[in-house]
Amino acid sequence: MLKKLILPIFLILLMSQAALAQDEYVKPGQIPVVPGKAPNLRVKLVSSNGNVKTYLLVFNKGDEILSGMTEFAEKYHVTCAHFTGIGAVSTATLGCLDYDKKMYHVVPIKEQSEILSFIGNIAVFNNKPVVHAHVGTAPASGVMKGGHLFEGFVWPTLEVYVTVEPASIGKKREPELGFLMLDPEPDK
Numbered sequence: 001m002l003k004k005l006i007l008p009i010f011l012i013l014l015m016s017q018a019a020l021a022q023d024e025y026v027k028p029g030q031i032p033v034v035p036g037k038a039p040n041l042r043v044k045l046v047s048s049n050g051n052v053k054t055y056l057l058v059f060n061k062g063d064e065i066l067s068g069m070t071e072f073a074e075k076y077h078v079t080c081a082h083f084t085g086i087g088a089v090s091t092a093t094l095g096c097l098d099y100d101k102k103m104y105h106v107v108p109i110k111e112q113s114e115i116l117s118f119i120g121n122i123a124v125f126n127n128k129p130v131v132h133a134h135v136g137t138a139p140a141s142g143v144m145k146g147g148h149l150f151e152g153f154v155w156p157t158l159e160v161y162v163t164v165e166p167a168s169i170g171k172k173r174e175p176e177l178g179f180l181m182l183d184p185e186p187d188k
Contacts, residue, residue: 038068
């Protein structure tokens with residue numbers, strides 16, 4: 001009886017070690033946004049109320065989300081905005097902060113998944129717009145994964161409403177962990 005249990009227990013331990021060895025961590029700011037990776041992105045101004053503007057961004061097959069969001073912010077001179085969206089990705093890389101390690105635990109999305117929630121903001125750091133997005137996704141199984149978006153490739157679409165405010169909001173580097181955070185009262 002014991003001999004029959006040894007092999008399955010050994011295999012379970014071996015697989016657990018392999019899974020743990022695949023854990024990947026990255027430091028805040030370590031994954032750069034690469035420009036030019038959202039060539040099919042379409043933008044339309046859908047409303048304007050004084051200085052507040054709302055845009056619809058429609059991403060298409062193969063567009064990388066943060067690349068397109070950042071290029072939009074640069075082109076339209078966005079210094080303060082918030083957004084929401086829905087759609088789907090073929091693959092994505094998310095991260096969840098591991099406070100003890102002071103790094104993001106990488107959460108890979110390696111299969112077609114619905115974007116159940118896409119929310120975030122745009123502010124300015126070193127005179128450039130910075131997009132901060134969180135995503136909740138689910139594949140066909142319905143098991144949800146979520147976190148900070150590092151990279152995501154759209155399939156078949158992602159529809160995002162961006163509300164641009166007239167203010168300019170900056171970001172500052174958080175000293176302990178090094179990530180960027182909103183700074184509503186920047187130093188003069």
